[in-house]
Amino acid sequence: MIPAIHPRPSHRSLEVLVSSSRSHSRSRSRFAALGLTFAFLVSACGSGSATQAPAASAGCGGAVVPASPVASPACSFGYPATTDNASHEPSLAPTALTVGLGYIPSVQFAPFYLAQQQGWYKDAGLTVTFQNKIDPDLIALVGAGSIDVGIADGTSVIPAVSQAIPIQYIATLYGQFPNVVFAKASSGIKTAADLKGKKIGTPGRYGSGWIMLQALLGSAGLTTNDVQIVEYPDYTQRIAVAQGVVDAATGFSNNEPVQLELGGDPATVLHIDGITALPGPGLIAGKAAIETKHDAIAAFVAVTLRAMDEVKANPKAGLDAAIAAVPELASDRAGQAAVLTATIDSWTGPVQKEFGLGAIDSNGWVDSIAYMTTLGLVPNPVTVDRLVRTDLLPGGD
Amino acid sequence: MTQDRLVTRSSVLTVIGALVVFLLIWRAIVFIGGYPPFILPTPEAVFGRFLKAIGDGTIWPHFITTLQEVAFGFAVGAGAGVAIGYLLARSALVERLASPYLVAAQAVPILAIAPLLALWFGPGLLGKVVICSLIVFFPVAISTMVGIRSVDPRLLELGRSLRATRRQVLTTLEVPAALPSILGGMRVGVTLAVVGAVVGEWAGADRGLGVLINLARGSLFDIPLMFAALLTLALMGIVLYLAVVLVERRLVGVR
Numbered sequence: 001m002i003p004a005i006h007p008r009p010s011h012r013s014l015e016v017l018v019s020s021s022r023s024h025s026r027s028r029s030r031f032a033a034l035g036l037t038f039a040f041l042v043s044a045c046g047s048g049s050a051t052q053a054p055a056a057s058a059g060c061g062g063a064v065v066p067a068s069p070v071a072s073p074a075c076s077f078g079y080p081a082t083t084d085n086a087s088h089e090p091s092l093a094p095t096a097l098t099v100g101l102g103y104i105p106s107v108q109f110a111p112f113y114l115a116q117q118q119g120w121y122k123d124a125g126l127t128v129t130f131q132n133k134i135d136p137d138l139i140a141l142v143g144a145g146s147i148d149v150g151i152a153d154g155t156s157v158i159p160a161v162s163q164a165i166p167i168q169y170i171a172t173l174y175g176q177f178p179n180v181v182f183a184k185a186s187s188g189i190k191t192a193a194d195l196k197g198k199k200i201g202t203p204g205r206y207g208s209g210w211i212m213l214q215a216l217l218g219s220a221g222l223t224t225n226d227v228q229i230v231e232y233p234d235y236t237q238r239i240a241v242a243q244g245v246v247d248a249a250t251g252f253s254n255n256e257p258v259q260l261e262l263g264g265d266p267a268t269v270l271h272i273d274g275i276t277a278l279p280g281p282g283l284i285a286g287k288a289a290i291e292t293k294h295d296a297i298a299a300f301v302a303v304t305l306r307a308m309d310e311v312k313a314n315p316k317a318g319l320d321a322a323i324a325a326v327p328e329l330a331s332d333r334a335g336q337a338a339v340l341t342a343t344i345d346s347w348t349g350p351v352q353k354e355f356g357l358g359a360i361d362s363n364g365w366v367d368s369i370a371y372m373t374t375l376g377l378v379p380n381p382v383t384v385d386r387l388v389r390t391d392l393l394p395g396g397d
Numbered sequence: 398m399t400q401d402r403l404v405t406r407s408s409v410l411t412v413i414g415a416l417v418v419f420l421l422i423w424r425a426i427v428f429i430g431g432y433p434p435f436i437l438p439t440p441e442a443v444f445g446r447f448l449k450a451i452g453d454g455t456i457w458p459h460f461i462t463t464l465q466e467v468a469f470g471f472a473v474g475a476g477a478g479v480a481i482g483y484l485l486a487r488s489a490l491v492e493r494l495a496s497p498y499l500v501a502a503q504a505v506p507i508l509a510i511a512p513l514l515a516l517w518f519g520p521g522l523l524g525k526v527v528i529c530s531l532i533v534f535f536p537v538a539i540s541t542m543v544g545i546r547s548v549d550p551r552l553l554e555l556g557r558s559l560r561a562t563r564r565q566v567l568t569t570l571e572v573p574a575a576l577p578s579i580l581g582g583m584r585v586g587v588t589l590a591v592v593g594a595v596v597g598e599w600a601g602a603d604r605g606l607g608v609l610i611n612l613a614r615g616s617l618f619d620i621p622l623m624f625a626a627l628l629t630l631a632l633m634g635i636v637l638y639l640a641v642v643l644v645e646r647r648l649v650g651v652r
Contacts, residue, residue, distance in 0.1 A: 136614055144436050159616065163620070165618055166433075206612055207615065233515060233600055234516060379619065
């Protein structure tokens with residue numbers, strides 16, 4: 001199969017760079033103005049006292065958008081061979097993309113590290129810079145155009161777009177919703193109904209974990225009033241489960257349960273998938289960035305998905321890339337390998353299994369909007385079209 | 398009209414004028430910068446959201462929770478600060494023993510240790526009171542120490558020559574002389590208590606204005622609501638500060 005990441009024509013790249021430079025300049029002046037004003041106010045207060053041939057075309061008009069098929073190991077990640085002669089011309093200047101990953105550098109971002117280290121982004125005509133930010137900050141920064149592409153929870157994208165933050169979800173990273181409830185297998189908890197009356201640890205009553213817990217309990221006819229919530233804002237709920245302080249806890253399928261099992265306690269994991277459709281973390285982009293850097297973002301998505309395929313086929317390459325990017329991870333190579341394995345597993349849900357990594361389940365988003373509306377998290381009506389776009393996926397419409 | 402009334406009216410007009418200028422500059426920044434509400438909402442959007450949040454009861458439970466934390470935290474922190482500050486002023490041994498630890502504790506960012514304090518004292522009121530107390534303690538202790546040391550030694554000598562008891566010296570000489578300084582420390586402390594409550598809530602809570610800020614910013618993406626919560630905190634800080642100023646005026650007069 002021939003990959004077809006289209007490098008952008010050189011003159012357009014220059015336009016983008018100029019535009020980007022002007023935009024940064026404007027941003028600087030705005031922030032300078034804000035800074036000056038803030039200083040003034042403080043003093044005042046003081047004185048006052050790459051596209052790819054689609055693997056499948058079915059579903060584009062409805063529920064599922066096909067994504068890239070698994071790349072052939074033989075395929076090149078450099079300027080790809082395409083059927084478009086014009087696209088053989090490399091850009092004079094690469095397009096700069098700032099990409100926001102999660103808060104802490106982690107093995108979970110192995111595909112990004114791998115693609116960067118192997119020069120696949122560069123070969124696609126991109127200069128990619130990574131930043132680590134927490135989810136809410138990242139959404140605002142992407143919406144404001146300070147960051148071009150970021151990773152965000154689908155459950156955050158819905159309220160954000162509802163509040164008119166101009167972002168769109170452009171590729172699924174986690175086909176399975178990664179937030180889960182986990183417990184020791186010895187606890188006897190096997191289903192959501194078993195949670196009734198139990199102590200459940202959670203970092204807080206907010207975010208995707210809290211939404212998942214409400215949905216999971218709701219599937220058994222329970223609410224959070226039917227369990228005893230114990231908050232662990234410092235994310236130590238795994239230790240609380242291990243020590244028996246709580247019966248179960250919320251966490252991520254590729255983190256806490258894995259660590260629990262590495263510590264010698266077999267874990268029971270309750271997933272929300274198949275009960276309530278909730279969109280997992282994926283790539284988001286600002287509407288302005290999509291306008292000005294459409295092809296570059298499409299190329300970024302294509303390369304990233306292909307790197308995910310590569311890591312899926314060869315986890316060791318992903319682990320090595322993560323350790324090269326974050327040397328501290330080397331001190332726990334076995335643990336990191338287990339986390340990466342669990343991460344790779346969670347990339348593929350039913351939709352991704354059928355259409356490839358990155359595919360977006362539009363019907364799932366419709367259900368999610370409906371569910372989150374019942375939780376009061378969608379103050380202004382939103383539609384899937386406003387939340388999600390599929391044309392940046394390889395083979396997307 | 399008396400001179401006092403003229404001064405009061407002038408002060409009020411100055412405050413209102415400063416507020417109007419502040420709001421105009423804020424509005425101008427939004428207008429000129431073309432900022433969308435999720436970056437910087439307009440003052441009228443914030444005020445409208447503030448009124449709505451008060452009207453529909455969104456803010457009240459959070460406000461009450463934070464106010465309780467601030468009140469208890471300030472009381473404990475200021476009380477301990479006055480007591481330790483006095484000992485620091487009057488005992489060289491206590492000063493030598495405690496000063497390094499006090500300064501070191503002050504140098505450690507409360508934000509860094511707040512999660513640990515929440516772990517030790519739990520996610521309830523106690524944890525927040527401890528965090529507030531710690532943040533209030535230092536300025537009150539230092540201002541008390543400075544105030545007590547500023548008592549004229551000749552007055553103390555006079556007291557001793559008149560065979561005044563320790564208690565009499567404390568109540569008639571030291572406290573009155575140190576009161577302006579102590580209350581100055583409390584002015585700083587009471588505003589820091591508001592900061593401490595929010596830091597404590599960020600370390601783990603299900604209610605409080607700090608929680609509302611996080612919910613508005615991180616879960617609801619309702620930035621006008623976040624600003625409304627910040628406005629509530631600011632108003633709380635201003636009112637508490639003015640309360641200390643009123644106490645100060647009553648006890649030591651206008652300075």
